[in-house]
Amino acid sequence: MARITMRQALTDALREEMHRDERVFIMGEEVGVWGGTYAVTRGFYDEFGPRRVRDTPISEMVIGGAAVGAAMAGLRPIAEFMTINFAFVAFDAIVNHAAKMHYMFGGQMRVPLVLRAPGGGGRQLGATHSHTPDVIFAHFPGLKVVSPSTPYDAKGLLRAAIRTDDPVLFIEHATLYQVRGEVPEGDYVVPIGVSDVKREGSDVTIVAYAQGLQVALEAAEKLAKEGIEAEVVDLRTLRPLDMAPVLKSFQKTFKAVIVEEGHRSYGIGAEIAARIQEEGFDYMDAPIKRVAQEEAPLPYSRELEQSALINVDKVIAAVKEIV
Amino acid sequence: MDKATILDWYRQMTLIRRFEQRSSELYQLGKIGGFLHLYIGQEAVAVGSINAKQETDHVITAYRDHGHALTIGSDTKLIMAEMLGKATGVSKGKGGSMHLADVERRFWGGHAVVGAHLSLATGLALAEQYNGTDAAVLCYFGDGATNIGYFHESLNLSGVWDLPVLWICENNQYGMGTAVDRHSATSNIMQKASGYNIPAAQVDGMDVFAVHEATQKALSAIRDGKGPQFLEIMTYRFEGHSMGDPLRYRTKEEVEKWREDDPIGILERHILKEKIAGKDELDAIDTAVETELNAAVEFAEASPLPAPEELFTDIYVEN
Numbered sequence: 019m020a021r022i023t024m025r026q027a028l029t030d031a032l033r034e035e036m037h038r039d040e041r042v043f044i045m046g047e048e049v050g051v052w053g054g055t056y057a058v059t060r061g062f063y064d065e066f067g068p069r070r071v072r073d074t075p076i077s078e079m080v081i082g083g084a085a086v087g088a089a090m091a092g093l094r095p096i097a098e099f100m101t102i103n104f105a106f107v108a109f110d111a112i113v114n115h116a117a118k119m120h121y122m123f124g125g126q127m128r129v130p131l132v133l134r135a136p137g138g139g140g141r142q143l144g145a146t147h148s149h150t151p152d153v154i155f156a157h158f159p160g161l162k163v164v165s166p167s168t169p170y171d172a173k174g175l176l177r178a179a180i181r182t183d184d185p186v187l188f189i190e191h192a193t194l195y196q197v198r199g200e201v202p203e204g205d206y207v208v209p210i211g212v213s214d215v216k217r218e219g220s221d222v223t224i225v226a227y228a229q230g231l232q233v234a235l236e237a238a239e240k241l242a243k244e245g246i247e248a249e250v251v252d253l254r255t256l257r258p259l260d261m262a263p264v265l266k267s268f269q270k271t272f273k274a275v276i277v278e279e280g281h282r283s284y285g286i287g288a289e290i291a292a293r294i295q296e297e298g299f300d301y302m303d304a305p306i307k308r309v310a311q312e313e314a315p316l317p318y319s320r321e322l323e324q325s326a327l328i329n330v331d332k333v334i335a336a337v338k339e340i341v
Numbered sequence: 342m343d344k345a346t347i348l349d350w351y352r353q354m355t356l357i358r359r360f361e362q363r364s365s366e367l368y369q370l371g372k373i374g375g376f377l378h379l380y381i382g383q384e385a386v387a388v389g390s391i392n393a394k395q396e397t398d399h400v401i402t403a404y405r406d407h408g409h410a411l412t413i414g415s416d417t418k419l420i421m422a423e424m425l426g427k428a429t430g431v432s433k434g435k436g437g438s439m440h441l442a443d444v445e446r447r448f449w450g451g452h453a454v455v456g457a458h459l460s461l462a463t464g465l466a467l468a469e470q471y472n473g474t475d476a477a478v479l480c481y482f483g484d485g486a487t488n489i490g491y492f493h494e495s496l497n498l499s500g501v502w503d504l505p506v507l508w509i510c511e512n513n514q515y516g517m518g519t520a521v522d523r524h525s526a527t528s529n530i531m532q533k534a535s536g537y538n539i540p541a542a543q544v545d546g547m548d549v550f551a552v553h554e555a556t557q558k559a560l561s562a563i564r565d566g567k568g569p570q571f572l573e574i575m576t577y578r579f580e581g582h583s584m585g586d587p588l589r590y591r592t593k594e595e596v597e598k599w600r601e602d603d604p605i606g607i608l609e610r611h612i613l614k615e616k617i618a619g620k621d622e623l624d625a626i627d628t629a630v631e632t633e634l635n636a637a638v639e640f641a642e643a644s645p646l647p648a649p650e651e652l653f654t655d656i657y658v659e660n
Contacts, residue, residue: 079494080460083461085464088467091468092468093467110454120658123436126442126444258657
């Protein structure tokens with residue numbers, strides 16, 4: 019099996035889906051001639067032409083809204099926001115339109131749409147370019163929110179996102195593009211809304227996704243050297259949320275640490291912790307711990323920025339508090 | 342223009358007028374909830390323009406959408422049922438007055454965030470261009486919508502990509518309660534289209550024939566490959582922005598002056614003066630409209646409420 023980067027996995031999924039289905043097309047800022055600001059669509063403009071690889075002006079509102087409209091009319095758009103920070107400008111198009119059209123008109127309309135957006139901090143881009151706002155978008159029924167942690171999942175989930183008849187926000191953590199992993203040849207799909215156990219263990223359950231999953235796995239390896247076996251569950255999809263593997267793991271370990279890159283308050287960790295106590299209260303042996311971004315905007319200066327973000331040491335410390 | 346067509350336009354405009362009056366009554370009785378935005382005074386815009394489109398053309402509008410839904414030919418019963426929040430409504434009672442749609446007839450709503458649907462219209466037009474058809478999109482919005490980012494981004498993109506979309510500004514002189522000269526740096530709304538290199542024309546929105554002719558011309562230009570077009574249709578809503586509008590922002594004299602130009606009155610006088618039909622024929626149409634509305638209200642009232650489980654249906658296509 020080939021070991022490829024997540025960038026390559028995403029590129030392959032997009033290319034293969036465009037060959038498979040003529041209705042699939044890409045639109046966004048610098049997706050064409052430039053080749054994508056994160057080079058995910060490099061070469062697509064020459065391969066598919068300007069009809070199917072469409073450079074847009076810097077106009078996030080209409081990028082989001084026009085993609086919804088094109089999807090309503092039967093196309094399968096993949097609209098790219100240069101970063102998820104700019105998706106805030108298209109917030110109305112995403113939550114009021116993409117997420118509501120099917121329901122609000124009694125099922126008459128369908129929005130088979132993928133909104134791709136790189137996100138995450140840690141790259142010294144300052145406060146407005148470093149958000150991990152995944153939970154905000156995951157708040158709204160009607161939208162599916164996906165964020166993969168490995169090249170295998172990235173390719174399979176992107177295929178699923180393109181093929182579903184529902185709108186999907188596909189969040190790619192920008193620090194994961196270079197992560198390598200095994201990806202098989204051929205047409206496989208990773209279903210949306212299915213969490214996945216990425217590492218088995220019996221002492222503590224670590225729940226994570228995206229870049230946090232990579233941090234959690236590294237922490238788990240270090241903990242193993244100290245005799246603590248962590249089970250790591252990858253959410254992969256934030257909405258619809260699949261709690262079954264989390265609860266199953268918790269019933270075995272009785273302890274949980276939730277790792278997310280977003281801010282702690284009102285976050286993924288808050289939701290998972292609430293769900294565990296609601297549905298797994300009898301198994302609870304210790305407080306549920308959260309490792310998340312500090313409650314401050316992300317600063318530019320490297321060390322200061324890193325101090326606000328999640329890391330392996332913070333995860334290890336949280337585990338040791340309860341194990 | 343043949344007699345049957347003209348009388349049908351009269352029927353459509355009368356149907357809208359009476360539908361709105363009945364809705365107003367039902368609202369006051371508490372049978373219609375939420376917001377209710379009446380189209381009274383603007384009937385010639387929807388009727389003149391929608392009757393100029395071809396079957397494959399798309400229509401999309403803002404929340405003042407009853408007139409468009411009726412003109413597109415949606416069943417009056419199903420529209421009224423939606424107003425009453427019933428399971429039989431066009432949107433199964435989940436959309437309400439502001440969210441009427443009829444996708445089979447390519448009517449895409451009914452949208453309540455001012456200006457947002459201009460971006461949806463851009464996408465609908467993109468799909469037609471992508472598929473190489475000759476269909477166009479008729480996108481309606483008010484003068485107030487011309488100040489929001491969606492308007493500018495959508496007009497610009499339609500120009501950049503030469504999309505088959507007809508932008509139709511129903512200039513009813515007020516964005517809610519704020520007059521054009523208080524909300525727009527230029528009171529000449531069509532001037533905004535020229536910034537995006539989109540040909541624009543101003544039309545008397547009280548004259549259904551003028552609206553029809555201008556729309557036909559603009560749609561021909563689109564189908565001739567001339568890209569997006571823009572119409573500023575001058576009109577007026579005789580009632581408030583929505584029910585419960587205190588109407589502090591305009592004078593009685595101003596409203597009375599516009600009411601002299603009632604689009605239905607103008608058409609009626611034209612029909613009688615040109616002897617296209619007699620008063621008895623128009624009365625017969627009025628009676629038929631009344632019968633249709635009685636049946637619609639009766640149907641809506643008798644229809645069931647949405648079942649409790651409907652709360653969770655149609656959130657996703659694939660769960």
